[in-house]
Amino acid sequence: MSTHQGRLFAGIDWATKTHAVCVVDDQGAIKVRFEIPNTNKTFTGLVKRLSKLDVEGVAIERCDGPLVEAFLDAGLRVVVITPRQVKGLRSRYTGSGAKSDAGDAYLLADVLRTDGHRLTPLTQDSEATQVLRSLSRTRKQLVESRVGLVNQLHAQLERCFPAAIGLFSRLDSDVTIAFLRRYPTQHAASRLTPARFAAFLRRIAYCGRKPVDELYARIADAPSAGLSATEAEGRAVCVLALLRTIETTRHEERELEAEIIERLDAHADAHIFTSLPKAGHGVRAALLLSEIGDVRARFPDEESLAALAGVAPVTKASGKLHTVGFRWAADKKLRNALIDFADDSRNASPWAAKIYADAIARGKRHPHAVRILARAWVRVIWRCWQDHTAYNPELHGGAMQLQAA
Missing domain, CATH: 3.30.420.40 (ATPase, nucleotide binding domain)
Structure with a gap:
């Protein structure tokens, strides 16, 4: 130089x-x-x-x-x-x-x-994209925090109320939180009768997915947790504290999600990412948009986007040596956003489902097969992104060939 x-x-x-x-x-x-x-x-x-x-x-x-x-x-x-x-x-x-x-x-x-x-210099995204990225990442961090709190709650219940685990759909669902707030330990639930339990479920508008008699039998027939009254009281304090924190986190998640959707709808590139299968007008489309950004010069070709996202393998060739390995040097946030989208897209796109199925048939494990699918999606997303056009399956050559076959 x-x-x-x-x-x-x-x-x-x-x-x-x-x-x-x-x-x-x-x-x-x-x-x-x-x-x-x-x-x-x-x-x-x-x-x-x-x-x-x-x-x-x-x-x-x-x-x-x-x-x-x-x-x-x-x-x-x-x-x-x-x-x-x-x-x-x-x-x-x-x-x-x-x-x-x-x-x-x-x-x-x-x-x-x-x-x-x-070396290509960094370029700032627009203010709208930067704000959307901050909101999306913050919400994702809250989700990770909530998962950690639910794991702590699970550990507490294993000691003081094992029958409550799996009683309803999820430990952080509204019905579970309402139930545990009233009966945080097995010691507290021991006072329940079938009539009181049925009345409580009606009060919290339980959907009735499982019969009330079956739910009550799981609580009544559960073996004793073996806690003294003093220890049960202390465990109840821990359970209630975790429930309050989980509720607060869930509330803030919903507030951030509403803000993300509002800002996504007003973004100039929203039509590109919301048109992708299973991306929708929500958090997933916003995360894809914000992690890829809106500076087209940053990714002059699809290979540069695939490389930064870590969905393209690293090939080493020297003489007779030829190896293909996992790309460790990547933007992990961008990779996670693409992998999450690609994994779910096969449930809505026959083209994506076939690419994934073909990779599995070749002996690839699930994570590798999803990366192969994500690499295929990068070609499509990059083209739509560069052309400022929404994804249209009828203009997607691979999808139309599959449909014709």
């Missing part, structure tokens, strides 16, 4: 507590090296310092986060060099390939200096 005198390049080794920063000139000599704590207040100072130095660009190992957003807001050129790429490049700078924060910061800056023409 040709360079000009006076150009500077920055590398930042991102960490949880501190960031190591290194700035090199166009000859690779270190001009500045320092560390900053990981707080939003220091980001402003770092951006001002790098802007004052007039650096050519900044190389970092991750593509999102407040630090990256601060650089992009300031108009700095930001390129991403993934952790696996950094690991492979260490032997270029040290014989042992050992890791150090300062060494990685220098490596990032120097690779930007020598190979910057090979």
Whole structure:
């Protein structure tokens, strides 16, 4: 790469507590090296310092986060060099390939200096997409938190009320929460009679999927949990605390989902992602849209999108050696969004179902078969995304060939 005198390049080794920063000139000599704590207040100072130095660009190992957003807001050129790429490049700078924060910061800056023409800079999505991404990710984190809370509730009930597990559809359903709020332990449910139990279910408008007599028999015939009254009282406090937290989390999930749907409907690219089978006008379509983004130049071809999403394998060929392996260096949030969509799409699209079935028939396991399907969907999604058009099965060659056959 040709360079000009006076150009500077920055590398930042991102960490949880501190960031190591290194700035090199166009000859690779270190001009500045320092560390900053990981707080939003220091980001402003770092951006001002790098802007004052007039650096050519900044190389970092991750593509999102407040630090990256601060650089992009300031108009700095930001390129991403993934952790696996950094690991492979260490032997270029040290014989042992050992890791150090300062060494990685220098490596990032120097690779930007020598190979910057090979690296695509990050581009900010529109404000609408950034907000939608934040909402979608926050809701997903709440869902994960709720699952963890339900697991804790399950563990408590195994000790104090095993008969309540599986009594209704889910432990976080409305009917289960209402029942456990009234009878948090087996000791409390021991006072139940068939008439009182039936009256309680009518009060909470139980759907009647299972007969009341069957449900009551499961509670009455369950073996004793063997808890003393004191321990049962303490366990009840734990169960009620978990129930309150689960209810709060569920409420916030619903609020976020309503906000996501409202903002999705107003987004310029909504028609593309809501037209995909099983994506719908909800959270799944919003997650796909927000993780892919709306900057078309970021993915100039379908291969670049498949690679970042981790649904395209890594092929290594050297002489007689030819291996195909799992792509570890990927945007995991984007991959999860595509995998979730692809897995469910086979329930609505015969074309998707056939691709999945063919992969299983070739001996692929379920996760691998879904990745193959996700890779096939990337071709379709990328084309619709680039053309700003909704998905139409009648214009989808693969789907029409299957229908004709």
